[in-house]
Amino acid sequence: xxxxxxxxxxxxxxxxxxxxxxxxxxxxxxxxxxxxxxxxxxxxxxxxxxxxxxxxxxxxxxxxxxxxxxxxxxxxxxxxxxxxxxxxxxxxxxxxxxxxxxxxx
Amino acid sequence: xxxxxxxxxxxxxxxxxxxxxxxxxxxxxxxxxxxxxxxxxxxxxxxxxxxxxxxxxxxxxxxxxxxxxxxxxxxxxxxxxxxxxxxxxxxxxxxxxxxxxxxxxxxxxxxxxxxxxxxxxxxxxxxxxxxxxxxxxxxxxxxxxxxxxxxxxxxxxxxxxxxxxxxxxxxxxxxxxxxxxxxxxxxxxxxxxxxxxxxxxxxxxxxxxxxxxxxxxxxxxxxxxxxxxxxxxxxxxxxxxxxxxxxxxxxxxxxxxxxxxxxxxxxxxxxxxxxxxxxxxxxxxxxxxxxxxxxxxxxxxxxxxxxxxxxxxxxxxxxxxxxxxxxxxxxxxxxxxxxxxxxxxxxxxxxxxxxxxxxxxxxxxxxxxxxxxxxxxxxxxxxx
Ligand SMILES: [Zn+2]
Numbered sequence: 001x002x003x004x005x006x007x008x009x010x011x012x013x014x015x016x017x018x019x020x021x022x023x024x025x026x027x028x029x030x031x032x033x034x035x036x037x038x039x040x041x042x043x044x045x046x047x048x049x050x051x052x053x054x055x056x057x058x059x060x061x062x063x064x065x066x067x068x069x070x071x072x073x074x075x076x077x078x079x080x081x082x083x084x085x086x087x088x089x090x091x092x093x094x095x096x097x098x099x100x101x102x103x104x105x
Numbered sequence: 106x107x108x109x110x111x112x113x114x115x116x117x118x119x120x121x122x123x124x125x126x127x128x129x130x131x132x133x134x135x136x137x138x139x140x141x142x143x144x145x146x147x148x149x150x151x152x153x154x155x156x157x158x159x160x161x162x163x164x165x166x167x168x169x170x171x172x173x174x175x176x177x178x179x180x181x182x183x184x185x186x187x188x189x190x191x192x193x194x195x196x197x198x199x200x201x202x203x204x205x206x207x208x209x210x211x212x213x214x215x216x217x218x219x220x221x222x223x224x225x226x227x228x229x230x231x232x233x234x235x236x237x238x239x240x241x242x243x244x245x246x247x248x249x250x251x252x253x254x255x256x257x258x259x260x261x262x263x264x265x266x267x268x269x270x271x272x273x274x275x276x277x278x279x280x281x282x283x284x285x286x287x288x289x290x291x292x293x294x295x296x297x298x299x300x301x302x303x304x305x306x307x308x309x310x311x312x313x314x315x316x317x318x319x320x321x322x323x324x325x326x327x328x329x330x331x332x333x334x335x336x337x338x339x340x341x342x343x344x345x346x347x348x349x350x351x352x353x354x355x356x357x358x359x360x361x362x363x364x365x366x367x368x369x370x371x372x373x374x375x376x377x378x379x380x381x382x383x384x385x386x387x388x389x390x391x392x393x394x395x396x397x398x399x400x401x402x403x404x405x406x407x408x409x410x411x412x413x414x415x416x417x418x419x420x421x422x423x424x425x426x427x428x429x430x431x432x433x434x435x436x437x438x439x440x441x442x443x444x445x446x447x448x449x450x451x452x453x454x455x456x457x458x459x460x461x462x463x464x465x466x467x468x469x470x471x472x473x474x475x476x477x478x479x480x481x482x483x484x485x486x487x488x489x
Contacts, residue, residue: 042306055243069244
């Protein structure tokens, strides 16, 4: 999966911002990330429509410090290594939302 | 800049009213005008904090509608939208109007009608404030609170019970507030056994869905005795904004917008956190009260949970927090909250808080927009 990398200062962000938070550049390329560490998670027992219930959501930090919020495919503990995939994570009235889903590495 | 005073306040009862927010705002505004010692039939401006009247009840133009209901034409009026911080934002703008000399009398209001939709629909309307890449995952405000609670427990080795103590304390205070939605005490066991919502947080860790409105009247401090015998001076007011994307926050157990806005307000008022006698904070979830009491400087980072367990924030404690019952028990009609917080601190400083009265000469209100996306801090002091 890819995150944004500022061509001005090399800062990594997900998602890309209108301008870079650090240097103000608007010039980004992207970088592949795959493995990271689970920082925290929650389990939503009354999730919104279009997702599995209960819904596991966590925040993962990848190499370079860039983070992403995504769904957990199965129970994972804080501090565990995870692998990220990019997939359809929510479907509401025919509209599909894509995003990260994490599995144990 | 001129010194500004809060000279009157009015609130509706918080709870399930239905109808339109225009009616609740009119009621709260009318009570605030009645609260002034001299008859007020005109104001320069009326600012209305409200998040989603369009989404909840299909209404726009609510500020002008309230002017008309209260026969305050031709006062200027406008809605101020900053999600759950709309009331605080309206207060900050009302203050700046009076402080600058542009206005002499401003009615600051906030209100929301939410119970006309289901809890699920309300949660989704609120979730529209999140960044699209996070919204796509099915996240909600309770979900962010669950993420923060687990990160906080993990980092500081805080027990689950600490958060339940916040709920028990705020229900105790709410039982002493006739305007609160929940006027019923709860036990620690009941909080800990309530249904799981956003693991590790349960139903009793969260504020309810609420209808309600609040209003305060602002004027130059030097003119305050025309309206009250107990003016309350605005010592400081400031706002700050953090990253929109929550996973990009520099610390998942902190709220930078609260910390920065508080630093600005303290600097403006020439005060420190140790001088604050009473505070209303934005406990949309119990963990947020704990984290905010740290970011406001009442307790060190990682120690707010101990203060909650030891009773330091109770009515009898060294630093009473959420004497109104907070969002947890008083209720959280989004746009009303920031104004209702100022009204509660004003009531405490004027000695009008009844069964929940504490001894206080200085107070603080902390209104948070979104999940710490922005914050507005107000410092108030009992006048001469
Ligand atoms: Zn850059």
